[in-house]
Amino acid sequence: MKRIAILTSGGDAPGMNAAIRAVARKAIFEGMEVYGINYGYAGLVAGDIRRIDTPDVGDIIQRGGTVLYSARYPEFSTEEGQLKGIEQLNKFGIEGLVVIGGDGSYHGALALTKRGFPAIGIPGTIDNDIPGTDFTIGFDTAINTVLESIDRIRDTATSHVRTFIIEVMGRNAGDIALWAGVAGGADDIVIPEHNFDMAQVAKRVRDGRDRGKKHCLIILAEGVMNGHEFAEQLKEHGDFHARVSVLGHVVRGGSPTARDRVLASKFGSYAVDLLKEGRGGLCIGILNNQVVASDIVETLESKKHQPDVSLYNLNHQISY
Numbered sequence: 001m002k003r004i005a006i007l008t009s010g011g012d013a014p015g016m017n018a019a020i021r022a023v024a025r026k027a028i029f030e031g032m033e034v035y036g037i038n039y040g041y042a043g044l045v046a047g048d049i050r051r052i053d054t055p056d057v058g059d060i061i062q063r064g065g066t067v068l069y070s071a072r073y074p075e076f077s078t079e080e081g082q083l084k085g086i087e088q089l090n091k092f093g094i095e096g097l098v099v100i101g102g103d104g105s106y107h108g109a110l111a112l113t114k115r116g117f118p119a120i121g122i123p124g125t126i127d128n129d130i131p132g133t134d135f136t137i138g139f140d141t142a143i144n145t146v147l148e149s150i151d152r153i154r155d156t157a158t159s160h161v162r163t164f165i166i167e168v169m170g171r172n173a174g175d176i177a178l179w180a181g182v183a184g185g186a187d188d189i190v191i192p193e194h195n196f197d198m199a200q201v202a203k204r205v206r207d208g209r210d211r212g213k214k215h216c217l218i219i220l221a222e223g224v225m226n227g228h229e230f231a232e233q234l235k236e237h238g239d240f241h242a243r244v245s246v247l248g249h250v251v252r253g254g255s256p257t258a259r260d261r262v263l264a265s266k267f268g269s270y271a272v273d274l275l276k277e278g279r280g281g282l283c284i285g286i287l288n289n290q291v292v293a294s295d296i297v298e299t300l301e302s303k304k305h306q307p308d309v310s311l312y313n314l315n316h317q318i319s320y
């Protein structure tokens with residue numbers, strides 16, 4: 001394979017730029033030509049495609065967001081969108097595509113693969129909700145950003161002896177809430193993958209108060225419900241004057257951590273190795289600390305992401 005392209009799609013994630021850099025630099029190192037597609041699948045269909053050279057990916061490893069821009073583009077699920085995308089790739093003489101993104105982006109790569117165009121998926125999303133990998137690019141940065149906010153909120157919560165509900169992103173997955181909650185010593189963590197009982201949450205808050213605890217922090221994954229709704233329901237079990245803090249998109253920005261940059265560099269480089277061998281239809285991941293590639297069709301159709309729910313039990317035992 002002599003000419004490949006890269007796109008980023010779906011919600012941006014810190015470390016996407018490091019992955020773009022790694023794909024481009026490794027491919028150029030291997031004597032290939034690289035093209036960047038702007039605005040994900042929307043740009044692919046529109047033919048918003050440009051040549052990328054070594055200097056174009058300089059000074060980006062430390063930057064959040066994506067220099068290729070991103071978009072959500074449900075139209076790519078249609079036959080018309082997919083055929084148009086392949087037509088554009090053929091027009092530019094592109095023989096392989098690296099897609100960096102989350103769930104929706106992988107489905108686009110899967111569609112291209114089924115139509116015979118070699119695509120490789122690299123998991124890039126703060127949510128960590130992609131099957132075939134233990135970690136996605138952006139997750140480590142996101143949990144560290146949430147952690148910094150938890151630590152800050154704890155200062156003010158303690159000063160006023162208050163309860164806080166901190167709502168975090170994650171779509172339908174509880175990974176961000178779980179990891180940041182354990183790291184931040186949260187009094188309770190509420191995630192979609194584990195049942196919760198509001199009466200028990202209220203009891204935890206009350207017990208803490210009775211023991212003289214000055215703050216109470218509840219980390220809520222957005223996939224359960226929104227923070228204000230949660231506060232209303234909690235009120236039915238006692239008035240704790242809870243404050244709600246929605247961290248939202250703040251968690252998607254910022255400079256990637258060293259861990260995310262290294263992960264992105266490994267994934268990007270490996271994607272080029274695979275395309276160089278003419279292999280497509282794969283998604284890359286890290287499983288038990290090993291970078292691996294698995295069949296994208298099989299991964300998306302038969303595997304489901306599971307967060308490390310043992311963290312939930314751990315938190316119940318050590319944070320109260």
Ligand code: F6P
Nearest residue numbers: 011102125126127169170171252
């Ligand atoms: O997938 C990343 C994510 O940030 C989710 O955590 C969140 O639910 C969603 O994207 C928000 O999407 P948008 O930025 O399109 O509102």
